[in-house]
Amino acid sequence: GENVEQHPSTLSVQEGDSAVIKCTYSDSASNYFPWYKQELGKRPQLIIDIRSNVGEKKDQRIAVTLNKTAKHFSLHITETQPEDSAVYFCAATNQFSSGSARQLTFGSGTQLTVLP
Amino acid sequence: ETGVTQTPRHLVMGMTNKKSLKCEQHLGHNAMYWYKQSAKKPLELMFVYSLEERVENNSVPSRFSPECPNSSHLFLHLHTLQPEDSALYLCASSQDVRQAGNTIYFGEGSWLTVV
Numbered sequence: 227g228e229n230v231e232q233h234p235s236t237l238s239v240q241e242g243d244s245a246v247i248k249c250t251y252s253d254s255a256s257n258y259f260p261w262y263k264q265e266l267g268k269r270p271q272l273i274i275d276i277r278s279n280v281g282e283k284k285d286q287r288i289a290v291t292l293n294k295t296a297k298h299f300s301l302h303i304t305e306t307q308p309e310d311s312a313v314y315f316c317a318a319t320n321q322f323s324s325g326s327a328r329q330l331t332f333g334s335g336t337q338l339t340v341l342p
Numbered sequence: 343e344t345g346v347t348q349t350p351r352h353l354v355m356g357m358t359n360k361k362s363l364k365c366e367q368h369l370g371h372n373a374m375y376w377y378k379q380s381a382k383k384p385l386e387l388m389f390v391y392s393l394e395e396r397v398e399n400n401s402v403p404s405r406f407s408p409e410c411p412n413s414s415h416l417f418l419h420l421h422t423l424q425p426e427d428s429a430l431y432l433c434a435s436s437q438d439v440r441q442a443g444n445t446i447y448f449g450e451g452s453w454l455t456v457v
Binding site: 260270271275332334 | 383432446449
């Protein structure tokens with residue numbers, strides 16, 4: 227099955243600095259890579275995603291890069307703000323062994339703290 | 343945002359109790375999921391339903407029993423749980439479980455404590 231590893235587990239940055247979170251995946255057939263943000267006590271919410279036919283995608287201060295050859299993808303947040311403080315999860319989608327459905331396998335999460 | 347709603351938000355139960363978690367989605371999606379979120383662990387997929395049919399069961403103990411009476415509702419029946427089952431249980435939905443790239447929308451979760 228798929229295995230997604232995420233680093234670092236905790237990350238502290240000064241407000242205005244950039245933050246980078248990295249994930250690796252094991253299943254070369256994975257073709258969709260979303261990132262979720264979970265604020266304290268709230269639900270995980272999709273913030274950006276990328277498909278395997280694209281190398282980079284950007285949405286304002288957030289960008290995601292994908293290296294299919296190396297099987298890793300990264301989240302980049304520029305000009306960080308205190309409200310960016312949250313747990314960020316990467317995920318990769320792969321097919322169930324039965325072939326009946328696709329599932330998201332999540333990384334273990336990164337606690338990002340933006341210091342004012 | 344009330345696309346996926348879960349009740350109760352908090353539940354404390356003894357190991358011999360029987361309780362149920364409820365989830366309802368108002369997004370017109372065909373797929374619903376139960377995830378378990380424990381401290382310092384990745385989100386673990388428990389069950390997947392597509393159009394009320396269970397598609398996958400990720401080796402979940404039988405003390406967790408899902409039920410999907412229709413495409414908008416999903417239950418998780420709990421019986422004789424263990425303290426290590428204490429966690430946040432997240433319900434989610436997506437348009438189609440068979441296609442990659444479907445955004446998964448999560449509910450706020452039900453915090454379960456087993457004493």
